[in-house]
Amino acid sequence: MLPKTADIVIIGGGINGTSLAYYLAKKGIKNIVILEKNFVCSGATGRCGAGIRQQWGTPENTSLAMEAVKLFETLSEELDWDIEYEQCGYLIPAFTDEFADQFSKNVRMQKKLGLDVSYLTPQEAKDIVPDLCVDNVRAATYCSTDGGGNPLLTTYAYAHRAKELGVKIHTKTEVTDITVSGGNITSVVTDKGTISTPMIFNAAGGHSQEIAAMVDIDLPINSYRHQILVTEPVEHFFDPMIISFDYNIYFRQVKHGSILMGCSDTSEKPGYDTTSTLDFIKDITTRSIKIMPKLKKLNVLRQWAGLYNVTPDAMPIIGDVADVGGYFQAVGFSGHGYMLGPKVATLMAELIADGKRDEIIDRLSLERFKSGNITVDSSVC
Amino acid sequence: MKTDSFDVLVIGGGPAGLCACAELSRCGIKVLLVDEGPVLGGQLVKQTHKFFGSREHYAGVRGIEIPDKLQEEIDEKLITVYSSSTVVGIYPPNNNVLIYRDQKKVEEHSFKYIIIATGASENMILFENNDLPGIYGAGAVQTLMNQYGIIPGKNMLMVGAGNIGLIVSYQLLQAGCRVKKLIEAAPSIGGYLVHASKIIRMGIPVQTSTTILKAIGTEKVEGAITVKLDENWNQIEGTEEEIEVDTICLSVGLAPSYKLAVHAGCKQIFIRELGGMIPWRNSSQETSVNGIYIAGDACGVEEASSAMIEGRLAGLNIAKCMKRLSEKACNEKIDDNLISLDKLRSGPFGERIVEGIRKLEGKSYE
Amino acid sequence: MDRIKNHPILDFEKNEKITISFEGREIECFRGETIVSALSVAGITTLRENVKTHRPQGLFCAIGKCSSCLMEVNGVPNVRTCIVLVEDGMTVRRQNGKGVLHED
Numbered sequence: 001m002l003p004k005t006a007d008i009v010i011i012g013g014g015i016n017g018t019s020l021a022y023y024l025a026k027k028g029i030k031n032i033v034i035l036e037k038n039f040v041c042s043g044a045t046g047r048c049g050a051g052i053r054q055q056w057g058t059p060e061n062t063s064l065a066m067e068a069v070k071l072f073e074t075l076s077e078e079l080d081w082d083i084e085y086e087q088c089g090y091l092i093p094a095f096t097d098e099f100a101d102q103f104s105k106n107v108r109m110q111k112k113l114g115l116d117v118s119y120l121t122p123q124e125a126k127d128i129v130p131d132l133c134v135d136n137v138r139a140a141t142y143c144s145t146d147g148g149g150n151p152l153l154t155t156y157a158y159a160h161r162a163k164e165l166g167v168k169i170h171t172k173t174e175v176t177d178i179t180v181s182g183g184n185i186t187s188v189v190t191d192k193g194t195i196s197t198p199m200i201f202n203a204a205g206g207h208s209q210e211i212a213a214m215v216d217i218d219l220p221i222n223s224y225r226h227q228i229l230v231t232e233p234v235e236h237f238f239d240p241m242i243i244s245f246d247y248n249i250y251f252r253q254v255k256h257g258s259i260l261m262g263c264s265d266t267s268e269k270p271g272y273d274t275t276s277t278l279d280f281i282k283d284i285t286t287r288s289i290k291i292m293p294k295l296k297k298l299n300v301l302r303q304w305a306g307l308y309n310v311t312p313d314a315m316p317i318i319g320d321v322a323d324v325g326g327y328f329q330a331v332g333f334s335g336h337g338y339m340l341g342p343k344v345a346t347l348m349a350e351l352i353a354d355g356k357r358d359e360i361i362d363r364l365s366l367e368r369f370k371s372g373n374i375t376v377d378s379s380v381c
Numbered sequence: 382m383k384t385d386s387f388d389v390l391v392i393g394g395g396p397a398g399l400c401a402c403a404e405l406s407r408c409g410i411k412v413l414l415v416d417e418g419p420v421l422g423g424q425l426v427k428q429t430h431k432f433f434g435s436r437e438h439y440a441g442v443r444g445i446e447i448p449d450k451l452q453e454e455i456d457e458k459l460i461t462v463y464s465s466s467t468v469v470g471i472y473p474p475n476n477n478v479l480i481y482r483d484q485k486k487v488e489e490h491s492f493k494y495i496i497i498a499t500g501a502s503e504n505m506i507l508f509e510n511n512d513l514p515g516i517y518g519a520g521a522v523q524t525l526m527n528q529y530g531i532i533p534g535k536n537m538l539m540v541g542a543g544n545i546g547l548i549v550s551y552q553l554l555q556a557g558c559r560v561k562k563l564i565e566a567a568p569s570i571g572g573y574l575v576h577a578s579k580i581i582r583m584g585i586p587v588q589t590s591t592t593i594l595k596a597i598g599t600e601k602v603e604g605a606i607t608v609k610l611d612e613n614w615n616q617i618e619g620t621e622e623e624i625e626v627d628t629i630c631l632s633v634g635l636a637p638s639y640k641l642a643v644h645a646g647c648k649q650i651f652i653r654e655l656g657g658m659i660p661w662r663n664s665s666q667e668t669s670v671n672g673i674y675i676a677g678d679a680c681g682v683e684e685a686s687s688a689m690i691e692g693r694l695a696g697l698n699i700a701k702c703m704k705r706l707s708e709k710a711c712n713e714k715i716d717d718n719l720i721s722l723d724k725l726r727s728g729p730f731g732e733r734i735v736e737g738i739r740k741l742e743g744k745s746y747e
Numbered sequence: 748m749d750r751i752k753n754h755p756i757l758d759f760e761k762n763e764k765i766t767i768s769f770e771g772r773e774i775e776c777f778r779g780e781t782i783v784s785a786l787s788v789a790g791i792t793t794l795r796e797n798v799k800t801h802r803p804q805g806l807f808c809a810i811g812k813c814s815s816c817l818m819e820v821n822g823v824p825n826v827r828t829c830i831v832l833v834e835d836g837m838t839v840r841r842q843n844g845k846g847v848l849h850e851d
Contacts, residue, residue, distance in 0.1 A: 232825050233798070234848045257798070257845040275646065278472040278479065278489070297848055299825070300469075417811050419781070419832050429756045443756065465830065467811075484831065502812040514792040514805025521809035521829075529784035530751045530759035556751050600803055601792050638812070 002170060002192050007031040008199040008352070009188045011175050011211050013038075014045035015151060015341040016203035016330045018158035018169075023349035025165035032167045033197075034159075035190060037174035041155040044205040045338055047274075047306030049228060049250060049262045051241045052339040053090045053146040054115050057106055057379035060315055060363055061340075063113050068343035069145055075342065081157035083149050084255050089240035090146035093125055093137045093291070096246055100138040106379065107141055117143040129238045131294045148241060148252060151338045158342075175204075178214040185215070185326035199326040199352070206272065206307025208331035215324045220312055220369050221332045222270035226262060227280040229303040233257030237294070247287045248381045251295075259298060261288055264308065264335070264381055274305040308335040312369065314377040318344050319351065319361040328352060329366075334380060387413040387461065389699055390478060390492040392468045392641065395423020396447070396685045397677025397692035398498035403454035404696030404714075408705040413490070415463045415480055420528075422448030423500055425685060427523035429555065430548050433573075437721055438686040445527070447685075471495065471645035476672060494672050494702070496695045497642050498688075501635035501656070501678035506540070509595040515602030519549045519632035526556040534628025538605045539563040539585075540593050544572035546632035550580045553630075561626055564591040564607055566614070573730070593629070594621060602629055635682045639675070646670050648746040654737030655681030661746045664719070665698040666691055669746035674699065681741075683734055690722045748787045765835035782828035782839055783809070783816055794818055794828065795842045818842055822849045 007029060010017045013036030021032050036042070052072055054065040069087075076083050094100040107119045118124075118141065125140035126132050159169060170192070177189040178200060187196045204211045209219040233256050241252035251261035263284050281303055289296045311317055311332035318330045328351070330344045350356040368374060389405055391398045394416035405412050420426060428444020439447055463482055470479040476495055480488045503518030505511065517525075517533060519541075525531045537558055539550050542565035550560045563580065568590050570577045581587060590610045597604035609620035635656065642660040643649060648669035650661045659680050666674045674695040677688035694715060701711040726734050751759065762778040767785060776785035783806050786794070793803040794816045807815040811830040820826040820839055824846025828839070 233845045234824055235845045237848060275473060276470075276644070278470070278477045281470075281479075294848060294850075297823075303470075418830055419779075445757070465832070484826075500810075502810065503808050505807075512797065512800075512802055512804060514794070514803055517806060518808050518813075521806055524809040524829075525748070525784065525787060525806075526751065527757060529780050530754070530757070531784055531787055532749050532751055533787075534748070555755050557753075601805070 002173065002190065003031070003033060003168060003195060005031065006033040006195050006197040008033070008201060009195055009197045010034045010201045010203055011188070012036065012043070012203035012205055013040040013159065013169060013171065014043050014203065014205050015155050015158070015338050016205070016345060017201070018155050018162055019342045019345035020201055020203060020330070020348055021162040021167040022158045022165070023345050024353055025162055025167050027349055027353040029353055030166065032162075033195060034167060034169040035173045035175055035188065036169065036171045039171045040159050040169065041152050044306045044309065045151045045155050047228065047304055048151050048335070048338045049260060050151050050254065050338065051090070051146075051148045051250065051252060052085075053143070053241065055090055055092060055106065055110060055117055055141055055143050055146060055379065057102075057377040058313075058315060058375055059109060059113060060360065061377050062110050062115065064340055064343060064360060066113065066115060068340050071343050071346065072149060075154070079157040079161050081153065081160070083154040083157055085147065085149040086255065087145050087147040088252070089128070089142060089144045090243065091125060091128055091132075091140055091142050091240040092243045092245075093132070093134070093140040094246065095136050095138065095244065097138055099245055102378065103139060103141050115143060116145060117141060129240065129242065131238055131292050132242070133291060133293055142240070146241065148254070154338070154342075175211060175214070178211070180215055180324060183323065183325055185324065199328065201348070202327070202329035202331055204331070205337065206309050208309055208329065212329070212331070215327055217321060217324065217327070217366075219317065219331065219366070221309055221317070223272055223307040223309050224264065224268050224270060225273050225305050226264050226308045226335060227276060227303060227305045228260060228262035229281060229284065229300050231259045231298040232301055234298065242291065243381060244291055245379065245381055247291060249284060249287050249291070250381060251288055258301065259295065263287070272307065274307065276303045276305055309337070310334045312376070313374040314380045316340060316344065316364055317366050318348065319365045321366055387411050387490070387492065388703065389413070389494040389496065390415065390468075390490065391496045391498060393423065393498035393500055393677070393679070394418075394421035394462070394464070395498060395500050395677060395688065396425055397679070397688040397695075398423070398496065399448060399451040399455070400689040400692030401496045401498060401676060401696040402460055403451055404693045405700060406456040406459040407454070408700040410459065410700060410703060410705055412460045413463065414460055415466050415468050417465070417467050419465050421452065421462065421464065424520065424523070427520070427527040428685070429527055429552055432686060434686055434725060438689075438725065444685065468641060471641055471673070473646045473670065476645070494699045495645075495674065496692070496699070497639070497673065497675040497679055498677045498692055499638045499641060499679045501682050502638050503631070504634040504636055506593075506631065506633050508593045510598065511596060513596050513598050513602050514600070515598070515627060516596060516629045516631065519545050519630055522549055522630045523552065526558070527552060532556050532558050534558055534626070536561050536626045537628045537630055538593070538624060538626045539630050539632060541565060541632035541634070542570045542572060542577070542587060542589070543632060543634070544576060547572040547576035547580055549630060549632060550585055551576065551583070554580075554583055554585075560585045562607070562624055563587045564593065565589045566592045566610055568612070592616070596629055597623070602627055605629055635678060637679050637682060639679050642668060642673065642675055642679070645673050647673060647675070650741065650744055652681070652737045652740050654733045654740070661741065661744060663747060664742070666695040667698065681734070681737060684725070687722060687725050690718050690725070694718050748790070750788060765833060767833050767835075767837040767839060769839045770841065776833050778833065780833055782818070782820065782831055782833055782837070785833050786828070786839070793841070796844065798845050817846065819846055824848065
């Protein structure tokens, strides 16, 4: 049975929703309700590429990710749950001079923020990943504290611990409307009933713009299909996640032994379609083999698709808004909600529970798009 | 992309798939038949027992003889067979299909009509050491002994007294294996009485309300411990019995293999009576995706006889859509098969299936 | 496991005799049978090691569904030996772990 009232209703049972619920509950907030229209981790989190990196193109994304890594380093311990977090590194080769130049600038910015990152020659890159084909590689960047985790385990762990702290999670419950009175949130209407609440948190991932529209907030966000495949498992033969912005692809051998690879199709139109396509499988296998020819021997086991919730500058939109009291959000992660979500959740919990506003919240607020003066992070694929 | 000269793709060359091919080829329709195994026939090639029913259901014919009879019905010129090949994906909206041919080379095709006849796979049950070598599914036991002529073990414990458990026990005796005990968790034998009385006559002890607690051994099975169950399916302490066996055969039910249908976007429905989650289909065997049909155990675990009829129905309905046979002739044949199916399901063992079909018909995704 | 000598219904015609190699051991078998069937007759029931528990695993489903029989065949890992037929001179190895992707 859906409760009649709540102190806060969190919309979305992915990494953002469950981690916020956990951190809020830890701060002593009672009557927290998570509404999930499908099941926990059924959306973008459970379908993502599972990487956690700090090598970004903007200071905002970089410093946020560095904070996120600090959090991930102790997260298995904090949640008492092995989330398969590993710092296997990220290797980013540049196949054109343009990217080589861009990476050199990025590394300077990242180092300034204190990140331990190196700018490598092709041979140095090959020393890290011997199976990498460096014939056309101009340079590469490498950060050994980048890595990845298991998004499903992480989300289940947060959800489980949140429940232990009294959070109520209602799955198969779809939000159909949100009512506002006198400029403040008053209730959330679902297909299973209505909950009176003074606060909501939009953590709806690929569908965040639909939730925002219910309170007349127009998010500058589009959702795009993002496809991923996974191969048969084999003994470990390379450590880092490899990303190429030239080939628009990333891949990593996960703990289980499978290679997980994904890419965004730049011709993809905005929408909510998550069916798998044949073109993707043909395209990504061709491209990945150019970077690592040995991959051609592997069989593909599965493919799937999820939604990237993309903002104009590829950085998330977080915090509260001026016009609607009690509305909070962490949306538009542009494909990086798993790696940034938990850190953002701690900041949002401080804002909601303690009224403490970290300066990054203002820098990543919805307001930034009003000036029209934005810097786009191009380190996205 | 290969431009295809085939009209229809049939996935799976078991009873349902072969019957679909027979009907399609009779109407002059060109078929590509893909099967993962090295020989056609599916589970039929392992069935040494004679089938029941009436003549149209191959009564009195041994399962192993049916694939040849069915292949005689198929015009060789109209059918291309890829054996040892796997269909790895069906992509909407154009039904593009990836085939891993000979487990070596990927081919891409496209079909307007596809029949999924991929059968079912064996269930597993929980007990200690259930991963030891020497614990086989009933299908694997049949494959070893009836297809490749190998005695799967000297002393066997059979778990499950449904029809498959009973029939395989009898086949094991024929192959020269001793079935030391047959246990069944339910309070009574689930399969046909004729099968049960045959193996009881042969001296196999049958224990109902009994399950397996543990397999004994480190490298392979050396024994098993069974335990009695009370009326609430709880283990009764003190009733453990150790039995010396080198093989354990699990005959504990089947689950439909329908992943390809899900990949193709077919809507699913949960119907316990038909084996759990299955793709929804209408009485023409067509799924919620236009042009994709499903037949046999893949859309509800039943029997080879009904799988064959469902295969024929799928083939005939495609022939009707393709207008390769007059509508009248098609409808007559379809009606004959529907009546035949009703007859098969009319006995007491068909009640569960009929209830499942009723639930299926209560839902529509068209 | 032994081959069935007399069966009341079935007659097992033997094809040409060929040889495969299992971990360096020569195994005689017949064309037309699967790798698992050849290994079973030779008394080999442990086909691989479980990746997580390192316990022995043998044949289970025999229709290519359960992955219990994955082995390295002619240097290729993760081959479903229950549905692949023997070929003369084939080399078969157990996978202790996940199977290794070899160089050409």
